[in-house]
Amino acid sequence: MPYEKLLIDNKAWAKEQKEKDPDYFNRLAHIQTPEFLWIGCSDSRVPADKITGTQPGEIFVHRNIANLVIHTDVNLLSVLDYAVNHLKINHVIVCGHYGCGGVKAAMSNHDYNYLLNMWLRNIKDVYSLHKDELNAVDDEEQRFDKLVELNVREQLMKLAKTSIIQRAWKHDKRPVLHGWVYSLKDGIIHNILDMQPGSAMDDIYEYDDL
Numbered sequence: 031m032p033y034e035k036l037l038i039d040n041k042a043w044a045k046e047q048k049e050k051d052p053d054y055f056n057r058l059a060h061i062q063t064p065e066f067l068w069i070g071c072s073d074s075r076v077p078a079d080k081i082t083g084t085q086p087g088e089i090f091v092h093r094n095i096a097n098l099v100i101h102t103d104v105n106l107l108s109v110l111d112y113a114v115n116h117l118k119i120n121h122v123i124v125c126g127h128y129g130c131g132g133v134k135a136a137m138s139n140h141d142y143n144y145l146l147n148m149w150l151r152n153i154k155d156v157y158s159l160h161k162d163e164l165n166a167v168d169d170e171e172q173r174f175d176k177l178v179e180l181n182v183r184e185q186l187m188k189l190a191k192t193s194i195i196q197r198a199w200k201h202d203k204r205p206v207l208h209g210w211v212y213s214l215k216d217g218i219i220h221n222i223l224d225m226q227p228g229s230a231m232d233d234i235y236e237y238d239d240l
């Protein structure tokens with residue numbers, strides 16, 4: 031697709047929006063009050079708003095390869111801090127997807143070079159943590175699906191370990207954390223795990239003076 035088509039389609043879209051609702055852009059330009067923070071995969075087949083039927087203004091989005099929550103990722107932490115403490119969102123969604131290329135790459139023993147190896151190592155750590163459960167699954171496709179689910183679960187736990195989430199849990203009783211997996215085959219999102227404010231975790235991760 032030539033890139034010019036994107037700009038032409040943009041003009042058509044803007045015109046159509048304005049015809050349907052003359053106040054549309056004026057309204058959106060002045061306020062942003064999303065209910066949800068979406069942490070998803072960069073995969074072009076998993077657009078957060080399209081698959082959830084949400085409109086501009088409804089979801090605050092962060093995407094990276096294989097929807098990872100990494101405690102030294104300044105980008106992710108800034109998004110999380112802004113969403114929780116300034117936008118006051120009530121729900122954080124980590125949405126993985128079956129057939130995730132990042133998860134698949136992490137399952138292999140291939141060298142993807144320094145930078146990607148470093149990123150994918152986080153998924154290898156998830157595999158290692160659950161290797162008994164994973165290695166018990168004979169079918170490779172099913173093992174792949176299982177790792178996608180376990181990865182989402184692990185990233186949700188990592189969110190809960192941040193002081194950003196724990197402080198909001200303690201003082202505001204929000205947000206609820208949701209772990210989802212999207213299926214490319216039928217477009218359906220599966221709910222894997224919810225974590226309510228105040229959910230328990232290993233003692234060592236709990237801050238007692240927030």
Ligand code: CO
Nearest residue numbers: 071073130131
């Ligand atoms: Co992916």
